Each structure stands twice: as structure tokens, then as C-alpha cells.
Amino acid sequence: MKTPFPSTSEVPVSRRSFLRGAGVLAALPFLETVAPSVVRAGSRVPLKPPVRFGIYTVTGGTVSESWVPQELGNLGKLPSILRTLEPHKEDLVILSNLSQSGQGDGRINAHEHCAYVHLSCADTVGKLNGKPMASQSVDERAAEIVGAQSLIPAVRMGYSGGETSFFFDRQGRSLGVERNPRMAFERMFKGRQLVAPNWSRRLAGGSPEAQPLGSKAYDAQVVDLLLDDARRLQKQLGRSDQGKLNEYLESVFSIEQRVRRLHERIAIEAVDLKDPGPSNPHAPSNLPTDNAAQDQMVRAVSRNPAIHGDYLRVMTDLMVLAFQTDTTRVCSLGLGTDEALFPGVVTVGYEHHAHTLEHHGNAARVEDADPVAREGCRQIHAWYSQFFTDAVAKMRAIDEGGSSLLDNTVLLYTSYMADGGHGTKNYPALLAGGAGGKLKGGRHIAYQKETPFANLYVEVLDLLGDRSGEFGNSKTSKKAAYEGRLPGLV
Amino acid sequence: MNLARFIYASLSLLPVVAGAVVPEFQEGFRTIVERYCLECHDEKKQKGGVDLSVVTNGETALDRYHLLRKVAEQVRSGEMPPEDEQALKPEDKQTLLHWIAGTFDTSKSPHPGPPLAxxxxxxxxxxxxxxxxxxxxxxxxxxxxxxxxxxxxxxxxxxxxxxxxxxxxxxxxxxxxxxxxxxxxxxxxxxxxxxxxxxxxxxxxxxxxxxxxxxxxxxxxxxxxxxxxxxxxxxxxxxxxxxxxxxxxxxxxxxxxxxxxxxxxxxxLESTASATPGTVARVSNAELAVRLSYFLWATMPDEELFIAANNGTLSEPEGFERQVRRMLAHQKAEALNRYFLERWLQLPSIQKALPSQNAFPSYTRSLRDAMERETRMFCEHLRKEDRSILEFIEADYTFVNAELSKHYRIIPPSGKDFAKVNLRPEDHRGGLLGMGSILTMTSHTDRTKPTARGKWILEVLLGTPPPPPPPNAGTFAPKSKDKIEPKSFREKLAQHASNASCVGCHRRVDPLGFALEDFDAVGTWRADAGGQTVDNAGTLPGIGDFKGVEGLRRILQQKQPVIIRNIAAQTLSYALGRDLSYYDEPALDEIVTALAQNEHRFSSLILGVAKSYPFQNRKAE
Incomplete structure (x- = not known):
């Protein structure tokens, strides 16, 4: 088995300057935004372990009367969907009345509409040539801010995709999600040791310089060859082919970047291994052992709740592990599927199909909904919450040297619809974690009705160090409020 | 819903006045639309999701081809303006249709569409x-x-x-x-x-x-x-x-x-190094071979095709046709079914259908797979035996195994395995409309969904998908005192669809599905619907009353030109990897003509697309 990418390579800077000079790379923001270094001795030394941003979003909307606490301010007994989080409530901030106002272009159905605005908060979403279109999603934006400091700028995993596409690049093109747990694991950890970063040593400046990459290495030659060839090719192509070739080049560069970072990281981790951080990272216990086992698991998700649960557990563990090992600082899980069946989870009525329950159990007014179906929806969401609770508990238990991983994370728990009737008002939203000591938990804050969800992303991005003060339609929404911020949150 | 698969109803069916000058935008479009259409279809109201005020001149019209295509189709058929509105004067109708046809006429300057990577x-x-x-x-x-x-x-x-x-x-x-x-x-x-x-x-x-x-x-x-x-x-x-x-x-x-x-x-990649931007040229033989092999096989050319490209026989009409026929008969052409026909029919959705175990205990995994296999074999038969594409609508045979024939209550095949069986009129099957796969994937877990079945017919067969429902339309209207409690699902749907924002589409969509009500949610022929008589009657604006699947087939017979053109358009669109637009109309005309001259055989569809102007040519940028 080879590494999933060239093991060593370095394209001389002179070549890249040449390419840029030739105008080939003018359209590659990637190179402008990714700073080429990891934390090195003597360079900008943060005082604490880094802040991580996690997105934990499940399908189907929720049942708000069982999600949103009645009282404002300090959290009392949590509503039933969140009940499993009771032991962790001092680490939670529940936010209510956050809403989306983005419009569809008339070419998308209600699920697509909700999915495309979910993490982008775009004013308009739609389809172009059958392909979802929105604006940059918050995970990608976050990766532009903090991604350069970790091995992989942003990790996206889970079951979302198709109608539930949540993730978009800077050009508004839909991005893929890794659905397979084993593939996700290999992409993150192939060639590395599982080691807890020794943050105090790393922050004190004890990291080694990586050995310079040999420019004569085979994989460097491969990349050189591809770039040379692509450059020659540019001259022979029409505009649209050139655009496609730029996409290609951008991807080859990002692989080159990955290789360089991996190389540097392996050197750092080799030192950490002698004196690792206090926690003990390990591969998820139910990580499928081979492709066949993995396919079996992934295929059964929508039919078998026990296997669905295994899947949520392993994906949750992967996110925790990714943060614990500083593989990424931005990790999104798009979990669940509206197509799933929930026999045994739903114990009322005879209907077990999430999508049908969502349609029957939701109406403009609670009293108009089918109460049995609504109870079914409630049970499904209480079930999802267990797995989120697992993530919170595990992150709380990981010691990063005086603070827990949870203390250093801001983890959003939400759904792509507000309710099962494709609602866009009053989404379920809570933040878990201390964001490096900046976020105080144990609270429920209700904002004015229809406050843009984008305002929450502005706050999260701010916690990560973004000072632009704007995201999605935080300022342009018809319902813009609080000058695009969420007062009292931080 | 996918707008990419839009209607390609025949513009060539429009009354084109020979030699007449195409009227200017103002008199050919704007004045007429103002008089008859804008009351409902302006920026504010956008009834049915249609806003005609976006067409501000002949230029902007070109970007609104799909919209105007629909306008032409519905005006021509009399669906629009609706019965209860002011009727179009014949001369206004003629002028409008003439303007639309003229605006999109590219017969004098052929255009292969944008070159796409x-x-x-x-x-x-x-x-x-x-x-x-x-x-x-x-x-x-x-x-x-x-x-x-x-x-x-x-x-x-x-x-x-x-x-x-x-x-x-x-x-x-x-x-x-x-x-x-x-x-x-x-x-x-x-x-x-x-x-x-x-x-x-x-x-x-x-x-x-x-x-x-x-x-x-x-x-x-x-x-x-x-x-x-x-x-x-x-x-x-x-x-x-x-x-x-x-x-x-x-x-x-x-x-x-x-x-x-x-x-x-x-x-x-296709090289345009030597071409002057803006000019159109035939693609090279090697490029044509690649276009062909990915269209028919979804893979690279084989040795023989490479040779035909190299020695030039691919650029001769007989040589070209020989290659297309050879490739179509080859086993690799299964890819055409898998990635084109089956996706066009939305067949993969059958794997997501979830009839509830309580309501339909007979619906097993093997039955589901048998349903999928029936449709797949039907498509394969069409290709391999070079049958008429009209058999999608009406056929006196299908493919079943013992389990599926029992489900359908038709005469079983001689063995247990899948085989072609002949159908009798009283079987009510034959063609896509009688297939368990289509009927099941357009149903709910516990009941039929006439709206979904109607939408499938409009979208897949006719190429005229209704717009997606507004975001708040997901559920049935709440019970209220001033409404009578509906007795049947049909009444419930009727109440829901009487809502002003819903009625415009539902009355075009639902009746098509009503005609299929004799088939339950897993495609079994049923005597009653939950104790109530099956109501299989529908009325379509501009078309009239019809009943049952036989009545529906007769309606589709009348719509045959639309269906044929839609199939041609879907095939061309798949071959080119892009949405079609007005400049593809001449190519569609030729494909449709060739189909008519060849008993609508599958091979003439494929040959027509392969020989078409946009498939053979490329515009340099």
C-alpha cells in the first residue's frame, strides 16, 4: 500500500513564481490564503492550545418544544431532546430564534433549499446545470483563518450529500463529504503515529525543523512533470478547458502542500512521541477493518438503527480524534439522513421512516401536527443527541495539559432544517465548549425573532480570529439584526 | 426536481409563417404578454413560478429559452391563458408563437453550443x-x-x-x-x-x-x-x-x-490551438472517437475505434455509422442504459422506496430488486433488439420472474427466472406506466402519491417538470372549523390543492396520477383503496377527461411528438454533458425526423445524436 499522496515533494518557488507570472495562477486564491508554515521555534507563539471549531449537524429539523428551554438565562433541567446533555450543561450555550432568510432560485426543492443555506447563509441559493450553488460555507471560511496551522485545513465527514449538500467553496461550488469512516481515518492518519500533541513543549518553541525535502525525490518529479505539462497545455486550450485545468492545478498544489505539511508534522510528532501530551489517542474501536465491512456499515445506515448508531459513534470518534491530534482545527459532521428508518428508536405508531414522520409530525402550528408522528420525530432527535453527548463527554475527558479539549473547542450542534416541515425559523442551535476560555456555558439566550443564523457564524469566526465581522447574509439579510452580531454570547 | 431536464416540446410544431418577417419584440411579445399574461406572471405574483417580465428585449429572451419554450408549448396547446381568463385572439396567438419561433431560429447560423471541459x-x-x-x-x-x-x-x-x-x-x-x-x-x-x-x-x-x-x-x-x-x-x-x-x-x-x-x-480535453476564436470546426477524428466511446460506453475507445479514427474511416458516413452500430451492439453499451436510460427514468430511486411492512408485507427486498430488474431488462431489450422507443409508453410484453408475475397477477414465465412474457389487455401492464418500479418509487410508505406520479410523467416522459412546491407547502393544511373533514385521501388532496398558491400546478399534475390509482403503492392492481372505491378519473386543462391507465395511455398517444422530442433531447443532453438550449433545436429537429423515418428505433435515436451538429462540431473560444 502506498501513501495516499506523493510522500515527498517540493516544487521550487521559482517555478511557482513563473507560473503565477504567466497568469496561470491568477485565479488561485488558495495560494494566497495558505501560509506555508507550521508553528516553528520562535515564531508567533500562542499561549494556549488552539481553538477548534466543530460542526455537528443532523438531518430532519427538530421538535422545538422539546429542544428549546422555557427559561432564559441559566439553564435549568434540559428539555427532553437534550436530556442526555444534563451532566454537561455548564459547557453549553443554547441559542434560540436563529433563522435563515435566504431565497431559492425556483429550481430547488425545500430540502435542497434548507441544505444550501444551512452553513452558507447565502442570500440566494439554487442550481446551475443540476449542481448545487451557494456561497462559501462557514467551515471553509474558518479553514481560511486557522487551517494553515493544521495538517488538513478542513475535514468534512458524514452522510450528507445530494439533496443535503451543506458545504461550498469560495466559488460557491459544492464540496464532497467523506462518507466512509475507514477512508476518513486513512486520509488523516496514514503515515503518522497517533500521538497527543505536547502543547506546552510545542508552544514553548521546542519543535524541530523538518528535514528539507529532497527535490530529486520521485514524487517531486511527478508533480514537476504534471505542472510542466499543464503549463504547456494551457496554450492549446479554450477558455473553459483552461478553467478546468486551473481546478486541476489548484488540486495538485494542495496535494503538494499536504505533503509538505505531513513531512513537517511527522518530524514534530516524532519528538512528541518521546514526551507526549497527557491524553492517549487511539483509533475508534469500531472502525471497520476493511472495505467490505465499511461498505456494509455505510449501506445499512438508513435501514438499521443499530448500525446507524455504530456509524454515528465512529464518525464522532473520528472528529474527536482529529481535534485531539491536531489533524485539523475545523471539522464538520453532516449526520443522519431523512431517508433513515428508525424501528426500535421510534416506539410509537407504526411509521418508522424519518422523512414521513417529519412530514406528518410537523405543521405550521404544533397543535395541527399528528401527535404520534411528532413524538416519533422527538424520539429520533433525542436519539441523535446521545451521540452528540458522547462527543462532548469524550472531549471533556481529553486533557490538553491543564485544559480539556472541550475547553479549547467551539462545537455547534444543529440541524439543516428548523423543523421537519422544511422550516427556516428558530433552528435548534447550541454551542458546546469553552472556545479557549472565551465562552461561558450554562446559558440559554433568546434573540429577537428571525435573527439571522449568520450572526452566530460571525461570532464563531470571531472566536477563531476572524475580524471581518461579516459572514453570509449577516448584514444583507432582510432580517438583519444586532448589526450582524449576537450580543451577550461572548 | 431538476430543471436541467426541461421540456423540449417541439418548436417545429409551431405555425411558422413562411417568408413572413419575425415581428419586433414590442409587438411580437411585450404588447401581447401585457394584455394577456402579466396580471398573473409578473415579478410580484409569479404564479406557478413564472415571471414573464424578465424578458425585456430580444437579447434577454435568449437567456430565457426554457421559459419561453414552455410559454410557446402552453399557448399552443391552449393550456394558457387558463379557461377562466381572457382568451388569446387567434392573430395574437399566431404573432406570439411566430415571434418566439423566430427569436430562437438558428437555422441560418448554426451553433454547436459552448465548448465545455x-x-x-x-x-x-x-x-x-x-x-x-x-x-x-x-x-x-x-x-x-x-x-x-x-x-x-x-x-x-x-x-x-x-x-x-x-x-x-x-x-x-x-x-x-x-x-x-x-x-x-x-x-x-x-x-x-x-x-x-x-x-x-x-x-x-x-x-x-x-x-x-x-x-x-x-x-x-x-x-x-x-x-x-x-x-x-x-x-x-x-x-x-x-x-x-x-x-x-x-x-x-x-x-x-x-x-x-x-x-x-x-x-x-479537446485542442483548439489552431482555430480562430469564434469559428466552428468539426472535431478531429480522435476527438470524435472519444466523444463516441464516452457517450455509448462510458469508457475509452477500443482498438477498432482507434484504428477507425487513425485511418480516417470514422470521418466517412458509412464508416461512422458502422462504428456506431457496432458499439451499440457491444456489451459495453450497457453503460448507456445504466448511466443514461436508468437515470432518465429515475430508476435508482426504487432503492430508496420504503413501503411500510405493515401496509405491504409482500414487499420484500427480492421483489424490489425484481421490479428494478424488469425496467432494466426492458431498456436492455429496447437497445439490443433495436425496438421502437414508443414501447416505453405501450408494449405488449414485459420481463418478470415468478415472484413479480405473482405480484402482478399475470401469467408467469415458464421457469422461475426472469423471462420475457406476453401481456394481455386485461393485465393493464406494458410499458413504463405498468411497472412496479415506477409505481412504487412514486408512492408514500403507506399510500399512493398521485402528485408524485403525475410529476414523474410530466418530468420524465414529457420533459415538462412542474416547478418545486413553495417552501411552506410540505404538509396538508391544518384542520379547521370552516372546512369539511375530508372522507378520502382524494378529498384531502383536493382540499390542499384548492389553496390558491397550489392549485395552478396541482391541477396539471395530480390528474395524471389519479389515472394510475388502480395501482396501489407497490404497483399491485387493486379492487378498492382502503375500503373505498378507486377513483381513477382525471381532468386536464385543455385536454379533457380521462380514466384509468388506458385513458392515460391515450392522452400520452396524443402527446407522442412531445415525448419523442423529449427522449431525443434527453439523449442529446446526456451525450453533450450539458443542458440544451435554443441553438440545439435544429439538431433535435433532425433527430426527430430520422426517428420518424426509422420506426422510432433505438438505433436511429443514437445515430441521430451521434451525427448531430453539436456532437460533431466544436466552437473555438
Whole structure:
């Protein structure tokens, strides 16, 4: 088995300057935004372990009367969907009345509409040539801010995709999600040791310089060859082919970047291994052992709740592990599927199909909904919450040297619809974690009705160090409020 | 819903006044629309999602082709303006239709559409790698290359594929895995021998053997003739490996890996180096061969097609037709069914259908698979036996196994396995409308969904999808005191659809589904619906009353030209990897004409598309 990418390579800077000079790379923001270094001795030394941003979003909307606490301010007994989080409530901030106002272009159905605005908060979403279109999603934006400091700028995993596409690049093109747990694991950890970063040593400046990459290495030659060839090719192509070739080049560069970072990281981790951080990272216990086992698991998700649960557990563990090992600082899980069946989870009525329950159990007014179906929806969401609770508990238990991983994370728990009737008002939203000591938990804050969800992303991005003060339609929404911020949150 | 699959109802059916000058925008469109349409279809009201005020002149009209196409179709058929509104005067109708037809007339300046960069789909990549290396190896699955994130429609849409970094990583991985297999697995000994056309020996130096191997491999990998300097560029890696002491095989492997992640391999690039921007030229023979093989086979050309491209026979009409017929009959043409026909019919949705166990205990996994197989075999039969595409609508045969025939209550095949069976009129089956797959995937867990069935007919067969429902339309209206409690599902739906914002679409959609009400949610012919008599009657605006699946088939008979043109449009759209527009109309006219002259045989559809102007030509940018 080879590494999933060239093991060593370095394209001389002179070549890249040449390419840029030739105008080939003018359209590659990637190179402008990714700073080429990891934390090195003597360079900008943060005082604490880094802040991580996690997105934990499940399908189907929720049942708000069982999600949103009645009282404002300090959290009392949590509503039933969140009940499993009771032991962790001092680490939670529940936010209510956050809403989306983005419009569809008339070419998308209600699920697509909700999915495309979910993490982008775009004013308009739609389809172009059958392909979802929105604006940059918050995970990608976050990766532009903090991604350069970790091995992989942003990790996206889970079951979302198709109608539930949540993730978009800077050009508004839909991005893929890794659905397979084993593939996700290999992409993150192939060639590395599982080691807890020794943050105090790393922050004190004890990291080694990586050995310079040999420019004569085979994989460097491969990349050189591809770039040379692509450059020659540019001259022979029409505009649209050139655009496609730029996409290609951008991807080859990002692989080159990955290789360089991996190389540097392996050197750092080799030192950490002698004196690792206090926690003990390990591969998820139910990580499928081979492709066949993995396919079996992934295929059964929508039919078998026990296997669905295994899947949520392993994906949750992967996110925790990714943060614990500083593989990424931005990790999104798009979990669940509206197509799933929930026999045994739903114990009322005879209907077990999430999508049908969502349609029957939701109406403009609670009293108009089918109460049995609504109870079914409630049970499904209480079930999802267990797995989120697992993530919170595990992150709380990981010691990063005086603070827990949870203390250093801001983890959003939400759904792509507000309710099962494709609602866009009053989404379920809570933040878990201390964001490096900046976020105080144990609270429920209700904002004015229809406050843009984008305002929450502005706050999260701010916690990560973004000072632009704007995201999605935080300022342009018809319902813009609080000058695009969420007062009292931080 | 996918707007990409829009209606291609026949503009050529429009009354074109020979020699008459196309009227100006103001008198040909704006004045008439103001008088008859804008009250409902302006920016504010946008009834049915239609806003005609966006068409402000002849230029903006060109960007609104799909909209105006629909306008023309509905005005022509009398569906619009609706009965209860002011009727169009015949001369106004004539003028409007004439203006639309004239605006989109490209007969004097043919246009092959925009040249689009094509990226191999997951399936194309996998098949191409398999054929290129001659190995039976599923590299895409091994490397975790994901299915295309395309909702509805075809996965090969040029605009829909993004070569994003994560995908590129997986192409690197897949290349390594495939080469591990080729150079390391015993099962690949034969293919490896074929690849290594020369081995170094006393008379051949290792580096010249390497060049020889590459000079045979590269043209196949890049699907075109390759210059010596390109061979040398890749050979250098192998030579450098040889210098470092690698064995010959390892050196070949190192020279080949970059080929498998090269843009020439992953993309379908067409050179326009020598062409003046704006000019249209026929694509080269090699490029045409590639277009053909990805259209019909979803993989690279085979030896014979390469030869036909190289020796020029592909550019001769007989030679071209011979190749198309040969490829269509080849087993690889199953790809055309899998990636085109089955997706057009939305057949993959049957795997997502979830009839509840309580309501339909007979619906098992094997029954579901049998339903899918019936449709698949029907499509295969159409291709292999070169049947008429009209059999999609009406046929006196189908394919069943024992389980499915029992489900359908028709005469079973002689054995247990799948076989072609003849149908009697009293079976009510034959064609897509009687198939369990279609009927089940358009149903709810516990009941039929006439709206979904109607939508399927409009979208798939006629190519006229209704707009998606507004975001708040998901549920039935709440009970209220001033409304009578509905007695049946039909009444419940009628109440829901009487809502002003819903009625415009529902009255076009639902009646088509009502006609299929004799089939329950898993496609069984039923005597009653939950104790109530089955109501299988429908009325369509501008068409009238009809009853049951037989009545529906008669309606579709009347709509035959629309259906044929839609099938032609879907096929052309799949072949080109893009949405169609007004400049494709002349090509569609020709395909439809050829179909009519050839008893609507499947081969004439495919030949028509392959010979069409946009398939054969490219515009330089």
C-alpha cells in the first residue's frame, strides 16, 4: 500500500513564481490564503492550545418544544431532546430564534433549499446545470483563518450529500463529504503515529525543523512533470478547458502542500512521541477493518438503527480524534439522513421512516401536527443527541495539559432544517465548549425573532480570529439584526 | 426536481409563417404578454413560478429559452391563458408563437453550443482505468472515490463535476492501488505482459525498451496520437529510476504513474490551438472517437475505434455509422442504459422506496430488486433488439420472474427466472406506466402519491417538470372549523390543492396520477383503496377527461411528438454533458425526423445524436 499522496515533494518557488507570472495562477486564491508554515521555534507563539471549531449537524429539523428551554438565562433541567446533555450543561450555550432568510432560485426543492443555506447563509441559493450553488460555507471560511496551522485545513465527514449538500467553496461550488469512516481515518492518519500533541513543549518553541525535502525525490518529479505539462497545455486550450485545468492545478498544489505539511508534522510528532501530551489517542474501536465491512456499515445506515448508531459513534470518534491530534482545527459532521428508518428508536405508531414522520409530525402550528408522528420525530432527535453527548463527554475527558479539549473547542450542534416541515425559523442551535476560555456555558439566550443564523457564524469566526465581522447574509439579510452580531454570547 | 431536464416540446410544431418577417419584440411579445399574461406572471405574483417580465428585449429572451419554450408549448396547446381568463385572439396567438419561433431560429447560423471541459465521472474513470490497464480492478471503490454529487439528472454534466483537492488525492491513491495490482498481483500477469510490449535484452537497452512501452501506452492513455517529446517527458522518470538502480518493471511503473494522474487522462480535453476564436470546426477524428466511446460506453475507445479514427474511416458516413452500430451492439453499451436510460427514468430511486411492512408485507427486498430488474431488462431489450422507443409508453410484453408475475397477477414465465412474457389487455401492464418500479418509487410508505406520479410523467416522459412546491407547502393544511373533514385521501388532496398558491400546478399534475390509482403503492392492481372505491378519473386543462391507465395511455398517444422530442433531447443532453438550449433545436429537429423515418428505433435515436451538429462540431473560444 502506498501513501495516499506523493510522500515527498517540493516544487521550487521559482517555478511557482513563473507560473503565477504567466497568469496561470491568477485565479488561485488558495495560494494566497495558505501560509506555508507550521508553528516553528520562535515564531508567533500562542499561549494556549488552539481553538477548534466543530460542526455537528443532523438531518430532519427538530421538535422545538422539546429542544428549546422555557427559561432564559441559566439553564435549568434540559428539555427532553437534550436530556442526555444534563451532566454537561455548564459547557453549553443554547441559542434560540436563529433563522435563515435566504431565497431559492425556483429550481430547488425545500430540502435542497434548507441544505444550501444551512452553513452558507447565502442570500440566494439554487442550481446551475443540476449542481448545487451557494456561497462559501462557514467551515471553509474558518479553514481560511486557522487551517494553515493544521495538517488538513478542513475535514468534512458524514452522510450528507445530494439533496443535503451543506458545504461550498469560495466559488460557491459544492464540496464532497467523506462518507466512509475507514477512508476518513486513512486520509488523516496514514503515515503518522497517533500521538497527543505536547502543547506546552510545542508552544514553548521546542519543535524541530523538518528535514528539507529532497527535490530529486520521485514524487517531486511527478508533480514537476504534471505542472510542466499543464503549463504547456494551457496554450492549446479554450477558455473553459483552461478553467478546468486551473481546478486541476489548484488540486495538485494542495496535494503538494499536504505533503509538505505531513513531512513537517511527522518530524514534530516524532519528538512528541518521546514526551507526549497527557491524553492517549487511539483509533475508534469500531472502525471497520476493511472495505467490505465499511461498505456494509455505510449501506445499512438508513435501514438499521443499530448500525446507524455504530456509524454515528465512529464518525464522532473520528472528529474527536482529529481535534485531539491536531489533524485539523475545523471539522464538520453532516449526520443522519431523512431517508433513515428508525424501528426500535421510534416506539410509537407504526411509521418508522424519518422523512414521513417529519412530514406528518410537523405543521405550521404544533397543535395541527399528528401527535404520534411528532413524538416519533422527538424520539429520533433525542436519539441523535446521545451521540452528540458522547462527543462532548469524550472531549471533556481529553486533557490538553491543564485544559480539556472541550475547553479549547467551539462545537455547534444543529440541524439543516428548523423543523421537519422544511422550516427556516428558530433552528435548534447550541454551542458546546469553552472556545479557549472565551465562552461561558450554562446559558440559554433568546434573540429577537428571525435573527439571522449568520450572526452566530460571525461570532464563531470571531472566536477563531476572524475580524471581518461579516459572514453570509449577516448584514444583507432582510432580517438583519444586532448589526450582524449576537450580543451577550461572548 | 431538476430543471436541467426541461421540456423540449417541439418548436417545429409551431405555425411558422413562411417568408413572413419575425415581428419586433414590442409587438411580437411585450404588447401581447401585457394584455394577456402579466396580471398573473409578473415579478410580484409569479404564479406557478413564472415571471414573464424578465424578458425585456430580444437579447434577454435568449437567456430565457426554457421559459419561453414552455410559454410557446402552453399557448399552443391552449393550456394558457387558463379557461377562466381572457382568451388569446387567434392573430395574437399566431404573432406570439411566430415571434418566439423566430427569436430562437438558428437555422441560418448554426451553433454547436459552448465548448465545455469534460472531466471523467467516477464510473468513466473506473472503466477507463480498467480498459487501459486491462485489469479487473475496482480502483474507484478501493480509493473511496465518491459518487458524483448530482441531484437527479446525469452524473456526466460538465458543469457539475469539480476536480476538488480531496478528489485529486483519491486519484493519486487510486493510481497507486491500480499499479500495485497490475505489477504485484498474480491475476494481473497477463495484462502486465501485454503492457510490457518489449523487455530489455541483448539487443534492446532498458531505456529504449522503456520508451517503446510508453510509445504504445501513452496514445491509449491520452486517447489521441502522442508526440515524441511527450513520450520523452514521461520516459525521463523511468530513466531516472533505472539510473538509480531500479529494475525495468519498477522503472516502467514509475513512468506510468504520472500518466494516470495527468490532465490528459482525467480530463477529456479537446485542442483548439489552431482555430480562430469564434469559428466552428468539426472535431478531429480522435476527438470524435472519444466523444463516441464516452457517450455509448462510458469508457475509452477500443482498438477498432482507434484504428477507425487513425485511418480516417470514422470521418466517412458509412464508416461512422458502422462504428456506431457496432458499439451499440457491444456489451459495453450497457453503460448507456445504466448511466443514461436508468437515470432518465429515475430508476435508482426504487432503492430508496420504503413501503411500510405493515401496509405491504409482500414487499420484500427480492421483489424490489425484481421490479428494478424488469425496467432494466426492458431498456436492455429496447437497445439490443433495436425496438421502437414508443414501447416505453405501450408494449405488449414485459420481463418478470415468478415472484413479480405473482405480484402482478399475470401469467408467469415458464421457469422461475426472469423471462420475457406476453401481456394481455386485461393485465393493464406494458410499458413504463405498468411497472412496479415506477409505481412504487412514486408512492408514500403507506399510500399512493398521485402528485408524485403525475410529476414523474410530466418530468420524465414529457420533459415538462412542474416547478418545486413553495417552501411552506410540505404538509396538508391544518384542520379547521370552516372546512369539511375530508372522507378520502382524494378529498384531502383536493382540499390542499384548492389553496390558491397550489392549485395552478396541482391541477396539471395530480390528474395524471389519479389515472394510475388502480395501482396501489407497490404497483399491485387493486379492487378498492382502503375500503373505498378507486377513483381513477382525471381532468386536464385543455385536454379533457380521462380514466384509468388506458385513458392515460391515450392522452400520452396524443402527446407522442412531445415525448419523442423529449427522449431525443434527453439523449442529446446526456451525450453533450450539458443542458440544451435554443441553438440545439435544429439538431433535435433532425433527430426527430430520422426517428420518424426509422420506426422510432433505438438505433436511429443514437445515430441521430451521434451525427448531430453539436456532437460533431466544436466552437473555438
Amino acid at each position: 469534460r472531466q471523467l465521472t467516477r464510473a468513466e474513470y473506473n472503466a477507463t482505468l480498467r480498459d487501459l490497464l486491462r485489469i479487473n480492478f475496482d480502483a474507484a471503490s478501493q480509493a473511496g472515490i465518491p459518487e458524483e454529487n448530482v441531484v437527479g439528472g446525469y452524473s456526466n454534466r460538465a458543469g457539475g463535476l469539480v476536480l476538488e483537492p480531496v478528489l485529486m488525492e483519491k486519484f493519486f491513491t487510486a493510481a497507486d492501488l491500480a499499479l500495485d495490482y497490475l505489477f504485484g498481483d498474480k491475476a494481473a500477469a497477463g495484462p502486465l505482459k501485454t503492457l510490457l510490449v518489449v523487455r530489455p535484452d541483448d539487443s534492446t537497452q532498458p531505456d529504449s525498451a522503456l520508451r517503446k512501452v510508453l510509445s504504445v501506452f501513452l496514445p491509449r492513455a491520452f486517447r489521441r496520437p502522442v508526440a515524441d517529446e511527450e513520450v520523452n517527458a514521461f520516459a525521463r522518470l523511468g530513466v531516472s529510476a533505472l539510473t538509480n538502480g531500479d529494475a525495468f518493471e519498477e522503472a516502467v511503473r514509475k513512468a506510468i504513474k504520472p500518466v494516470l494522474v495527468s490532465p490528459h487522462f482525467l480530463l477529456r
